[in-house]
Structures are given as structure tokens and as C-alpha cells.
Amino acid sequence: MASRPGAAGRPGGRFAQFKLVLLGESAVGKSSLVLRFVKDQFDDYRESTIGAAFLTQTISLDENTTVKFEIWDTAGQERYKSLAPMYYRNANCAVVVYDITQASSLDKAKSWVKELQRQANENIIIALAGNKSDMVADSPDKRAIETADAEAYAREAGLLFFETSAKTSTNVKELFTAIARKLPLDQAGPRMRQNLRPGVDLRPETSNTQGAGPCSC
Amino acid sequence: MESLSDTTWDVVIAGTGIRQSLLALALSRSHKRILHVDQNKYYGGTEAAFSLEEASKWFDESQHISRCALRIEAIALWKNPHSEGLGSSRSYTLTLSPQLVYCRSAILAALVSSRLHTQIEFQAVGTWWIDRDRPVEVSESNKQNNDATDSHSGKGYAVAQPSGMLQKIPSTREDVFADDTLAPRDKRALMKFLRTVIMDPIPDAESNQDNPVPSALTTLSAMPPLLAQPLLALSMSYDSPGTVRTKSVVSRIRRHIQSVGMFGPGFGAVMPKYGGGAEIAQVACRASAVGGAVYVLGRGLAKLDEPRVQSAEAEASAEASAEASVEEVVRLELSDGEEIKARFVVGSAEDFPTGYIEGAAWKLNIDLVKIVHSISIVSSPLEHLFPPTAESGPVPAGAVVVYDGPDHKTTSGDDSVSKAGPVYMVIHSSESGECPRGQCVIYSSTVSSSEASEDENVQRLDDAIANLLAASPLSDSKSEVLWSLKYRLRGRPIDSDAGPVMSSKSARVMLFPVASVDPVFDDSILDGVKDIWKRILGDEVEESEFLKFVERTEDDEEGL
Ligand SMILES: Cc1cc2nc3c(=O)[nH]c(=O)nc-3n(C[C@H](O)[C@H](O)[C@H](O)COP(=O)(O)OP(=O)(O)OC[C@H]3O[C@@H](n4cnc5c(N)ncnc54)[C@H](O)[C@@H]3O)c2cc1C
Ligand SMILES: Nc1nc2c(ncn2[C@@H]2O[C@H](COP(=O)(O)OP(=O)(O)OP(=O)(O)O)[C@@H](O)[C@H]2O)c(=O)[nH]1
Ligand SMILES: [Mg+2]
16 A cells, blocks of 8 residues: 655654554563554553454654654454554554564564565555563573574564563664664655645644634635 | 354344444444354445455356345446556555444444544545536547557547546535636625535525515526536536526535534545554444454354244233243354354345345345446556645645536437536545555546446446546646446435335344445434444433443453
8 A cells, every 4th residue: 555654844844644554463561562653661461352452652763753653452363353453454564473482473473574564555564573572581491482583483474573571671672673774754754745735624623723614705 | 163054143234234233333332242244255235345356256156146236336447458557456545435434423433432543544535526528529439448559549539628527516605705717796606606505505495475685495496507517516416507406415515614614724624544444344344343242254144044923912921931042043044054043144235145135025125226336546646636734733634526517429320418417536645545646546436327328328427537537736747546446336316315224023133225326425424323222232221322432441351
């Protein structure tokens, strides 16, 4: 799909908005990663996501570059599989999550990557996140997927790759920042601003009161 | 995996078209257990949006699925053999639902009150143009659908007269005032019309014979055809100029004129980015999923077994017994054989098993009309069609060109000609997200006249586009159609009565009223959705709560 990031001019700064979708098997920690990233919280007993949830988070890459993520956290349970196309439609970036202590979850992640590469926006940026890295810190034998193996796969498939922990927040900020850096920000820069075409505001009375009155005929 | 049969669903919605999706949205905060299925492997049903590959798959499949034929039937898929200009499949989002949305449309208010508008980007539809009669010769051997080469343009049309035939249709008094092509007398006539059309309906104008103010309709009828024709085009109705003289036309023109300026200077209609109605439908489903609805693609309704309707006495005695607490449910079989139970089942005719509609003795005895449509990818951006709406207004992503070209010539060669209806071409620039930069997409449609052969009806669409491309300025000299898909849409005539929602004897199975063929978003869709929503929720809701949702506060956001 020919999706392009939204961008709004801000004097002296760059501001871009991107749609991000999280995919992966149930219980790998998608919602936990989002909760950590958005609210810096962690919850040992999270309920499985029903359907999907929507959140936003803004990060600053440097003094004058701000990136806003519109995040769609999808439900990993098989019964919600049909939902995914609605969420990755027009998405600029995706985080595909697996659990480094569950071998099957990487297979599922690979099938999501395949589906994204076949169906989603052609320029979509995909990051692979091996979550729950805290669990192998104390007991290395719990690890089911070697870092090197996942890394090799990610390189081959052209994905960003991180091992993360939503619990300790290891690499969570890094993951989203790396995505933000890889997004086509130049387009959101001065060049983009020139032919900026903001959409129509359906509630003009709440934002600008002049210039939009009814026609005089 | 928990199977679908373990739950007694409150509502099973079949099909993910715009109406079903709006119903899903309306129910999204009702805490009902909702299962939303679609027989297709994609969202949107007859309002879907496709990449090139998906479009050709849809074309191939629709050749042998008879069920879809109720509303929409593919006619032809064509790829320009002489051009390499097509982008990659997924750089296109081609929609079966290119309806314009007037700023006054109830759907926009509903999207705002349901807080969905923040998730959809609306773009302005700017100028309405009229492309007047121009000699067009089509040599039989060189129609678009065959591969014969041609020295001119590859399309086999005689190059039309120089441009200048494309005229902006004035729709405000400022427009009329600024138009130097109009004679003073014509300006006065137009001004008068614009004045009367927004006053109509004058209270009791009909009954008050002494009323000296002529109605807009009278004024319109009295106008010379050359002036009246462009105004008729603002109505976006398919009737041919000879046959339109109805009240509906006047109210449609009024809607156009009154919408201008509502959301910004210089435009009166909008379109959702990324595929029009398809985008609205998907965003609505997304909100429904956030509310917990379960979505299943690729599975439709295969069988319905309704609860037997009890006679009055049986009901009365049952009420006394414990049996009364056993809820009556519809037993359904999905196309993969899974059996499920639901309290209510809702869909449109094409979502029900073949034969069910007839079996239920629902009378769909409405005169349906047929409209032929084409979706054409054009090799140039046709920038001249998208002037800024106003000095400070947004750059439009849409434009409308109305072609009133020559009538059908009967194939027999004699000169008994029928007056054909206008061809509407809605042009989406690449800003719509539907095609790569440097190209545009033309959605054209015209009534499938019974007096002409189907080939001739379809040919009229090609003529209109050829004319438009021939009239584009020199900088766009390489304008050609790269790809096109043609289909036929069947539905209620524009502005005809939608009729009531139909429901089965048990009142558990409900059918949306037949959709109209309106090229403008039809607000009566919302009436059908609201009716069904109210039947499902009953006393739990007030009518006034339809699609009104409060903003979620931080406190509500537990659960994520
Ligand atoms: C269980 C749950 C937890 C959530 N947690 C968060 C969170 O932590 N942070 C966050 O920013 N957002 C969260 N959301 C999403 C949030 O409700 C909004 O969708 C989002 O914040 C946009 O807010 P809004 O005011 O623009 O629109 P909203 O008023 O939320 O409405 C946007 C559209 O989404 C639909 N919608 C939104 N929420 C629901 C719902 N609960 N049930 C049915 N339909 C709904 C509505 O139909 C509406 O049309 C959560 C949603 C759910 C269901
Ligand atoms: N130790 C540890 N546990 C985690 C981590 N991330 C998530 N969890 C736990 O794993 C469980 C599942 O996490 P969720 O975030 O709900 O998983 P999900 O991928 O959103 O699951 P679905 O919503 O069903 O698709 C929860 O009990 C979390 O507390 C992590 O980094 N480390
Ligand atoms: Mg989750």
C-alpha cells in the first residue's frame, strides 16, 4: 500500500507520525513491551489481549526531531488471526515478537515476517524482538533460541533485531529508537513540509475558527 | 484454541462491508459477544480495496462465484500491453467504494461522535468539471479491450479537439462572479438559481399558488440546457438530462452548494484516504475488535436454522414453565462446517447461503438499476484537475469530471439515438495513497442504459476517459491508461426508499436493506444500521445514543 508517514511542520523542528503494529504468538510479551515503552510499567500477571489495543508514544531522536508512534498492539491468540491485516494495513513499521524461552514462538514470528513481507506496505520496517531476556540471566538453561541463530535469521530477512526484556526494560527504548531512526525521516523534514497537505479537519470549530465559515452564497 | 462453537454469540455479523462494519462499530461498546465473519479472505466485501494482484484475483474469482453477483459483477480486466509504467502491485489501493462524502453527510457526524474520525484521514474533493460534447470517433477494431496497435495514442481514438472544453462548474456565487466565460445574462440566471436552490423547499410552496417565488426546479427547467447541464452534474445523479426533473435533483444540488465551505474554504466534499469506503469499513472493524469482537475471514454462513416460532398459546404456557428461560438461538453452520449458535444474525443478501433469501420469502421486489464502473490507472498525475480549493484551503486529492458526451449510436447505424446519462469520473491523485506519485486513478461510472448494449455502455466509460486524457495539457502528453478494471454494480436507484430492515419470522435473522448505487455516500445506510442496532439492544439503549461514544479517559485504559 502506498502509505506515507504523516508529517507536520514545526518551526525549527521535524515531527513525524508513524503507524506501528505488534505481532507475535500469544504470551510472548507484546503488550508488556508496549506498556513498558509507553508507561514504563510492568505487570507480572497481564491478561491476554482481546482483539487489539491502541496507544501512542512520542520519542525525541534529538533536539529537533520528534517521532510519534501510533501503536496497535494485536492479540496473539489464534482466534484473532484474521484481525492482523486490518492493523498492518498502511503500517509504516512492525515489531514481531517471540519469547526466547519458547522455541515455537520464533517459528510463529517467522511466519508473521513472511506475511508482512508479502502483504503489508512495501517499505515497512520490521524489527524482530526476542523478549524475556531477563529469564535467561539467572538460569541460562531456560534459553530455547540462541541469540546468534535469531540474529542470523534477522540479517538474512533484513530485519532489525534486539533481545529485550519488558520486565527489566532492557533494550525496549533502544528497539523503538532504532525503528524511529530507520524510518524515512528525511521525507518528514523540510522537503516534505513544502508539499505538506494536511487532511481535512472534521471539527474545524474546535481548532480554527476563522476562514472556515459557511460559504456566503 | 477455544473454538467458536463454545460461545453463544449475541450477534453474528456476516460480511465486512460498510454497513456491517458500521453495525460492528455501533455495537463495539455494548459488551455483546460479537462474531464478525466474512466469506472472503479480505475485508470490505463489495466495498473492499485492492492491490493490483488482489484486484486481479478478485476478478478471476468473481468469474465463478455466483453469490457475489447480487451486488457486483466483474466485467473486464485490462492491462496496457504497450506500457511499462505500472508500479508494483502493492503501491496501489484501488477501491470498489469510491463514494464521495459531502461535508453535510450524516456519516461524518457519526464518525466524529464515535471518535473514529481521528483514525481516518479525510481529503478534500476540489473542483467539479464538465467535459462537454466533443467529437469522439472510435474505430471498431481498436477498442481498449483488444490489443491492436495504433499509431496515435495506442487507444484508437481520433484525437479530440484542442483542450478548453473542460469547464469548471461554478457552485458558489463567487465562482459565478469570477467566471469570465459567462455572459451577463447567464450570470444572472445562475445567481438566481443558486439563490432559490438554497431557499427550497419554500414552506408550502406547492400549496401556495400565489407564491410569486419560482421554485428552484422551475428555475432550473427554464434554463437553457447549456447552463442547466453543469448544474445537473452537481447532483451526481445518473439520469440523463432529458429525464431528470425531480425534486431529488434539486435537494442534491442544494446539498452540494450548502456543503461548500463547511470544513474549509472552497470545497464541499471529502474522501477518506487509502480507499474511500473500504477505509471507513476497516477502521470501524478495528474499533469493534478493540471492543472485543472476534473476526474470522474466509468463512461465511453455510446454513441457518432458526428457532421455531411458537404459537401464541405455546408461548404463553412456555412462559410459565422453566423452558422460558432457555434462550432461543439461531443455529448456524459456517462454510468450514463449524456449528455455532447466535441470538442474532445480521448480513446483507450476498452474505446469506444461496437460497436462504428465497426460502425466507423475503421480497426484494425493488427495481434494481445497473451502473457500469471502471477503475483506471493513468500514467500521469493530471495536475490541472486539482487546483487549490482556495488561497488558504487544502490541496484537493480528488476532483470530479462529468462527461456528457455523444449519445449512444445504435449499432444498426440509423440515427435513432437514445440520450445516455452522464459519465462521472472521480479522479484521485496520488495523495490519496491509492497510487504511486506521478499517476492518478480514475473511478468512472455511468448508468447501464437498457437501450444500449452492454458493450456500448462500457465503451462510454472509455470514451469519457479518452476525452479527458486528450484534453490534458501538453506537459501531460503521455497520459494513457495503464490498467483498468470494469465491473457492474446493481442496487436501488439513487434516493429511492430503502425500505425497512427485513427480518425473519423469529426476528433473529436480519437483512440490511438493499444498498443504492449512489456515487455519493448514501446516508440512508446509517438508518438501516441504526434500526438493526436498536432491534438488537432493545431497551438497553436510547435511539439518541447511536454511535455516540465518550472519550476514554486514562482511568478506562486498564487492560491495554
Ligand atoms: C482494554 C483496552 C485497553 C486500552 N488501553 C489503552 C491504553 O492503555 N492507552 C491508550 O492510549 N489506549 C488504550 N486503549 C485504546 C483507547 O480506548 C482508545 O482507542 C485510544 O486511546 C484512542 O482514544 P480516542 O479518545 O481518540 O478515541 P476513543 O474514544 O477511544 O474511540 C476511538 C474508537 O475506538 C473504539 N473504541 C475505543 N475503545 C473501545 C473500547 N474499549 N471498546 C469498544 N470500542 C472502543 C470506539 O468505537 C471509537 O470509535 C485501550 C482499549 C481497550 C479496549
Ligand atoms: N519475565 C518476563 N516476563 C514477561 C516479559 N514480558 C512479558 N512477560 C510476561 O509474559 C506474560 C504475557 O505477556 P503479555 O504482554 O500479555 O503477552 P502478549 O504477547 O501481549 O500476549 P497476547 O495478548 O495474548 O497476544 C505476562 O505474564 C507477562 O508478565 C519479560 O520481558 N520478562
Ligand atoms: Mg497482549
